[in-house]
Amino acid sequence: MTTPFAGSAAPPSTSLPTTVAPAVADPGADTGSSRRRDARPRRGLPRLRAGSFRRWVSPVAIIALWQLASSTGLLDERDLASPAQIAVSAADLVADGTLLSAIGVSVQRVALGFAIGAIAGLVLAVLAGLSRLGEDAIDPPMQMLRTLPHFGLIPLFIIWLGIDEAPKVALIALGVAFPLYLNTFAGIRGIDRRVVEAARSMHLTRLQRIRHVILPGALPQTLVGLRQSLGIAWLSLIVAETIASDAGLGYMINRARDFLQTDVIVVGLATYSLLGLLTDAVVRHLERKALVWRT
């Protein structure tokens, strides 16, 4: 998965050896001649190593150029701190506990907003997915509201909820609820009716069918919604914290802006993206666990 070709959708069997990613080349091997099959591992292995190494070249080069520009004074520290300076202040922020307590506050906001939004989205999706009445009552308003950019509601939230934690949590919850609702609803409606009918022919009760057939059948689509909604949760957090806050990563960044500490700003941004990557990795792990049957 480290070669440039690993993500491409080209079927291995139709590709020539020169264009096939070595890591995924085996399925197509038996279609090639034996000579070609012999040639592949010898060519493949060095390419794999070279490929994974090559992918690090340009990021490292960019950071090196950045450092060079900062050291020579080409890049003003008030515009952007040097990588070395950022590393030092990151270490300082960790050491004095500022970063960790900011992360704690921000993660708490996301967790609370996510929990509220996820429960609301899932409950509404199940109600709408399982009955026509529920669909008629819930789906039209949800479809109308989803077209509304939820960041546009910030002024209303501030009027209704003030500028403390409540509007931030509400913004995150709102952003989370829609992807989960839409995907879970589509997942429930997309279940193979014939399989549900087979469950009926086994004399399973409606509750048993929901629990053992319908909800597990919707799970793959729900997990897609989960990944989308986590991305939106972090995005909502950043926007919400930028408005007004007296704690958290956004507060740390805003205060750094007032003192032109670009190094602290970059540390805060990097922390945001690391947290986002972390939750995404957790969901991908969940997906692998839950979808092993797709062998």
Place this chain on the structure above:
Amino acid sequence: MAHLTDPHPANGADRAAGHVARVRGHHRSFGDVHVLRAIDLDIAPGEFVALLGRSGCGKSTLLRSLAALDPSPDEEVDVRGRSAVAFQEPRLLPWRSVHDNVALALLNTPERKQRARLARERLEEVGLGEKLDAWPLQLSGGQAQRVSLARALVPDPSLLLLDEPFSALDALTRIEMHQLVIELWRRRQMAVLLVTHDVDEALLLADRLHVMDGGRMARTWEIELPRSERNPAHPDIAGVRAEILEVLGVRPTPPNPNRATDRATERATDSRGAA
């Protein structure tokens, strides 16, 4: 096929003892279309009945009524004991292992250990004792259909409803499945209603054949010949076959008993046409 000898003991005493299914004047229509018209049908315990007919004749609709998949008045359709269905497609839950798919039919059996034991036994019975932990997507078409059969049999139904369960299989797998169904029927003694469009299949498997046409029962045949002697060359079988094809409006072709491959090919072509 030497083991397919003695006729099943269902016909005499059991039929007097009652029925597992009784249909009286059953009528169904969708809008102005009458799908079933005044259907009468009795199925005795342990009986093997085949329902033949062209597509759209109402045979699958009747099966759905018997399976309680569609609502029907109690006085028209009365099924005693438990029914189970094996469909044309296996209809397994892809996210559950083979074993758990079968155990799903036992959800109302309270004891977990017993569910696991029964599911394993039925899977061993259909020859899939090695595949308990496999995922449905890893199975061949024939294997998946065997799991579907095991799932239908595991709650010990008194009436097994088969809705063209072999029509999507290749010719050789289909022959194996015929033998398996007969073996299971002999061992477990349930009544079977087989809905099919394959005349030879019905003649090979069933005690009684009904041909449906335009939502009515057109004609009925009782086959008393032991299953081991039912080959297409037998005059009784050939005679009934010709009669059935006539009722179905097909010009009969004389089967050649010396060339079994002819029949296999014919069926394979047939199944491709149906799919």
